[in-house]
Amino acid sequence: FFKQKTAYEISTRDWSSDVCSSDLIGAGASAASQVITNSSSSADSVLTYTGSSITFASALQDSGSRKLGLSLAGSSVFTLTGGSNTFGGTTTVGAGSTLSLGSGLATGTLGSGPVTVAGSFIYNRSDAYTLSAGNIFTGTGSVTISAGSLASATDGQFAMSGALNMGSSAGSAVTVSLNLSNGGSTFGSLLVRTNSATANTIAIGAGRTLRINGSVIVGYNSSATSATKLTVTGGGTLAIGAAGSPTNASFYVGYGSTTNITNAGTLDLTGLDNFYANLGTGSFIIGDFANSGGTGTAASTANLANVSNTIIATNISSDSNGNSGTPAGTYVQTMRLGAGTNVLNATNILVGGGENRGQAQIIFAGANGTLTVRNLAGTGRAGTFYLAYGGTNTASTPAGTVNLAGHSADILVTTLGIAGRVAAATASSPGNSQGTFTFDTGALDATTVNLSNRAHGDQTTAGTTGTLNLMASGGTGAVTIGTLNMGLNSGSNAATNGQSNATLNIGGGTVAITTFTMGNNSIGGGATAQTAAPVLATTNISGGATTVTTLNMNVNSSANTGTGNASVAALNISGGALTVTTLSLANTSNAAATATSTLSITGGTLTLGANLAYTKTAGTVNSTLTLNGGTLDLSGKSIGTASAP
Numbered sequence: 001f002f003k004q005k006t007a008y009e010i011s012t013r014d015w016s017s018d019v020c021s022s023d024l025i026g027a028g029a030s031a032a033s034q035v036i037t038n039s040s041s042s043a044d045s046v047l048t049y050t051g052s053s054i055t056f057a058s059a060l061q062d063s064g065s066r067k068l069g070l071s072l073a074g075s076s077v078f079t080l081t082g083g084s085n086t087f088g089g090t091t092t093v094g095a096g097s098t099l100s101l102g103s104g105l106a107t108g109t110l111g112s113g114p115v116t117v118a119g120s121f122i123y124n125r126s127d128a129y130t131l132s133a134g135n136i137f138t139g140t141g142s143v144t145i146s147a148g149s150l151a152s153a154t155d156g157q158f159a160m161s162g163a164l165n166m167g168s169s170a171g172s173a174v175t176v177s178l179n180l181s182n183g184g185s186t187f188g189s190l191l192v193r194t195n196s197a198t199a200n201t202i203a204i205g206a207g208r209t210l211r212i213n214g215s216v217i218v219g220y221n222s223s224a225t226s227a228t229k230l231t232v233t234g235g236g237t238l239a240i241g242a243a244g245s246p247t248n249a250s251f252y253v254g255y256g257s258t259t260n261i262t263n264a265g266t267l268d269l270t271g272l273d274n275f276y277a278n279l280g281t282g283s284f285i286i287g288d289f290a291n292s293g294g295t296g297t298a299a300s301t302a303n304l305a306n307v308s309n310t311i312i313a314t315n316i317s318s319d320s321n322g323n324s325g326t327p328a329g330t331y332v333q334t335m336r337l338g339a340g341t342n343v344l345n346a347t348n349i350l351v352g353g354g355e356n357r358g359q360a361q362i363i364f365a366g367a368n369g370t371l372t373v374r375n376l377a378g379t380g381r382a383g384t385f386y387l388a389y390g391g392t393n394t395a396s397t398p399a400g401t402v403n404l405a406g407h408s409a410d411i412l413v414t415t416l417g418i419a420g421r422v423a424a425a426t427a428s429s430p431g432n433s434q435g436t437f438t439f440d441t442g443a444l445d446a447t448t449v450n451l452s453n454r455a456h457g458d459q460t461t462a463g464t465t466g467t468l469n470l471m472a473s474g475g476t477g478a479v480t481i482g483t484l485n486m487g488l489n490s491g492s493n494a495a496t497n498g499q500s501n502a503t504l505n506i507g508g509g510t511v512a513i514t515t516f517t518m519g520n521n522s523i524g525g526g527a528t529a530q531t532a533a534p535v536l537a538t539t540n541i542s543g544g545a546t547t548v549t550t551l552n553m554n555v556n557s558s559a560n561t562g563t564g565n566a567s568v569a570a571l572n573i574s575g576g577a578l579t580v581t582t583l584s585l586a587n588t589s590n591a592a593a594t595a596t597s598t599l600s601i602t603g604g605t606l607t608l609g610a611n612l613a614y615t616k617t618a619g620t621v622n623s624t625l626t627l628n629g630g631t632l633d634l635s636g637k638s639i640g641t642a643s644a645p
Contacts (some may be wrong), residue, residue: 034058035084038068044089046071053077055103059084060111069113072097079124080108087111088134093119093141100124104147110135117141117162123150124168128179131157143187144168151179155208158185164212166230167194170220181205181234189214189249192230195222199229204272206235214247215282216240219255219265225297227264228255233271238305246280246312254300254320254333257290262322262331264298270338270365275305279313280376287320287333287358296322296358299331303365304338312345312376319350320358323396328431332399333360337407339368345376347383352435353398354390354420361401370442371404373411381447382413387435387466389417389453397431405473408442416446419466419502420453436467440475440508451486452502454534463489463498471508471544479511487519487537487569494526496560501536506576508544516548521556521567521593530564533596537569541604543576554586556593556619566594573630574603581609588619596622607633 036058038045046069047060059082062068069089072078079100088111093099095118102108102125112132115121117139123129128149137143137158146168152158157180164187166176175198182205190212192200204210210232219228232238241247254265265286269275277284287300300320318333325331333352352360375382387400400418419435435452452466466486471477486502502519519537537554554569569586586595597614599606612634614621625639 035061036068037061038063038066040066042066044069046089048073049076049078050074051076055079055081057081060087062086062088067113070111072099072119079103080110083107083109085109085111088113091115093117093121095119095141098122102147114138117143117160120144122146123148145176145178146172147174147176149177149179151181152183152185155183156185157183158187160186161188161213163187163189163191166192166200169193171195171222171226175200177201179203180208180210180236184208184210184236186211186213190216192218192228193220194228195226196229197227199231199266199268202230202232204232204234204236204238208234208236209239210236211239211242213241215249216251217255218253218267219263221255221257222261222263223258225262225264227266227298229266229268231268231271235273237274237276238269238272239276241278241280243278246278246282248280248282250282251277251279251284252289253286253302254288256288256322260295260297262288262296262298265300267302269305270303272305273307275309277311277313281314283315283317284311284313285315286318286335287360288322290321296320296325296331299333301334301336303336304342306338307340309338309341310343310345312378314346314376315348315350316344316346317348317350318358318360319352319354319356319390320360321356323357324359324399328397329359329399331359333358335362336365337362337369337371339366341370341372343372345374345378347376349373349382349385351386351402352388352400353392353396353433354386354388355392357392357396357398359397359399361403363401363403364407367406369407371407371409371411373413380412384415384417385411385413386417387419387437388433389420389422389435389450391422395431397434399434401436403438405438405440409439409444410442411444413445414447416449417453418451418468419464420450421456421464422453432462433464436469438469438472439479440471440473440477443478445480447482449481449484450488451484451504452500453485453488454498454500455488455490457492460493460495461498463500465501467503467505469505470511472505474508474543477509479509481513483515484513485517485520487535487567489520489534490522492524494524495528496523496526497528497531499532499534499536502538504539506540506544506546507542510544511546513546513548515550517552517555518571519554519567519569521558523558523560523565525559527561529562530560533564533566533568534558535567539571541573541576541578545577547579549581551580551583552587553584554595554597556587556595557589558593559590561592565592566596568596570598570600573601573606577605577607579607579609583608583610583612585612585614585623586621587615588621589617591618593619594622595619598624598626600626601630601632602628603630605631605633608635608637611637612639
């Protein structure tokens with residue numbers, strides 16, 4: 001060990017004393033030309049520093065076979081700027097201490113030995129620097145890249161349980177790089193915290209892995225609109241957790257939590273081969289996770305990897321707290337699926353404002369790529385797949401879009417919800433919720449589909465608009481739905497005046513639905529005149545083979561006595577084949593209710609397994625059957641019955 005050295009002791013290399021606590025700069029020659037070494041021929045030595053801040057330009061070197069180590073303790077800040085550090089002993093950065101490699105210039109070298117970090121290690125050279133293969137980093141402390149580019153020399157260069165920070169501090173304008181082309185590494189967490197239009201970069205070589213065993217944050221909470229970007233490239237793998245070892249922590253792309261301020265995060269993995277994230281009870285979140293004012297000023301984006309992607313998380317969410325700006329749709333949170341396989345194993349997939357305010361989309365980056373959706377275990381149904389569907393009471397216009405057109409998808413889900421305000425809340429005038437889901441290839445299997453559900457307990461104005469496209473432009477997809485509810489409006493406020501508008505388009509493949517309700521109006525009592533029909537449900541069939549066990553085209557049980565209290569349902573068949581076991585054109589059960597149903601056949605075939613009828617216990621039913629081409633196959637059944645002609 002060494003103690004505080006005088007100028008004379010350093011210049012004469014007198015290491016007879018044992019602990020160093022302050023200046024280490026000798027007299028005579030410049031600091032950069034001075035050398036501190038181990039004078040012993042029989043034992044390794046350690047230079048221990050316990051002082052405050054020091055910039056150290058002298059060289060630390062071994063002596064023959066005997067190694068020199070470096071140990072920092074207390075609150076010391078030790079900055080290496082010398083260019084000839086070849087010491088091979090262990091570098092130990094104690095808790096509370098900081099070792100900085102470089103001071104912002106292209107100088108400073110580390111020895112060749114292992115590095116144990118309980119405090120902080122900062123890379124602060126302005127250029128590219130490759131660590132020695134012997135610099136194996138371990139420990140619970142943090143590694144911060146505050147400038148330049150830091151490269152590994154071997155696999156397992158960093159085996160840290162502590163954090164990797166990219167950027168010197170929150171909002172730093174200097175972006176940085178980590179090059180793992182020569183070897184993978186492990187960290188306890190990852191924080192990217194710069195503010196720049198230029199991306200931070202990580203390169204992961206083929207067959208190499210960067211593993212993060214905790215939270216990942218691409219962004220920071222800023223006081224003004226900011227942009228934080230991370231681009232990961234290479235033939236390797238970015239792994240968050242591992243199979244059987246979830247992090248149970250969240251992955252954030254964008255991290256704004258200040259009222260009316262957005263931190264726009266961008267995660268670009270398009271140049272990377274593989275992305276794997278096992279978050280367990282954690283969430284994968286795109287967009288502001290908190291924004292009490294609600295005004296969004298930018299959007300966040302996650303572009304997934306090129307070959308394979310697996311995200312396992314309790315919630316996969318782009319249900320941003322920040323709205324989509326003015327005009328609506330200016331800022332849209334985006335997940336772009338990769339050109340290879342994309343697997344989302346989740347309890348809940350939330351696209352656009354359900355509980356919050358945002359607009360969001362899941363789309364493919366290009367012409368190639370597949371999608372698989374399952375539960376956390378990867379073996380059963382995901383719980384919910386919601387597009388702008390939830391209990392939000394915001395006056396903004398939440399929207400969610402999922403467009404899988406031209407891509408094979410295998411989706412197994414319990415509930416698919418497309419555009420819904422479904423919980424009582426305090427605001428009476430929220431904005432419209434809009435959702436569109438497009439599928440045409442592969443398999444979609446949902447226990448329940450709710451397409452446009454306006455069930456907001458206090459809502460008076462605005463409504464929900466949902467569109468479900470199933471092979472709408474052709475396709476070979478196979479769809480199985482247990483219960484399909486479209487055009488639901490149960491707003492209970494006596495002053496309610498808004499529409500649930502649902503559209504289903506079928507143009508190919510096969511669709512099997514057990515119970516299908518087209519329009520259900522049960523809005524609360526009162527005498528409020530309705531500006532538009534509370535329910536508008538439209539199904540367009542232009543191709544494919546669709547089978548329905550029970551089809552209820554129109555149900556109106558509303559007690560509202562205002563004018564315009566109608567539910568409107570239209571089934572338009574221009575091609576393909578629709579087979580229905582039981583079809584009810586309309587059903588009213590309240591004197592104030594009106595149900596208007598239209599069945600139009602201009603092509604294709606409608607085959608019925610029972611009489612074509614309606615049910616009226618009270619109210620008004622308007623039903624129209626138009627046959628202007630195509631085929632109506634009654635299979636010996638009747639139009640109307642004795643009780644309901």
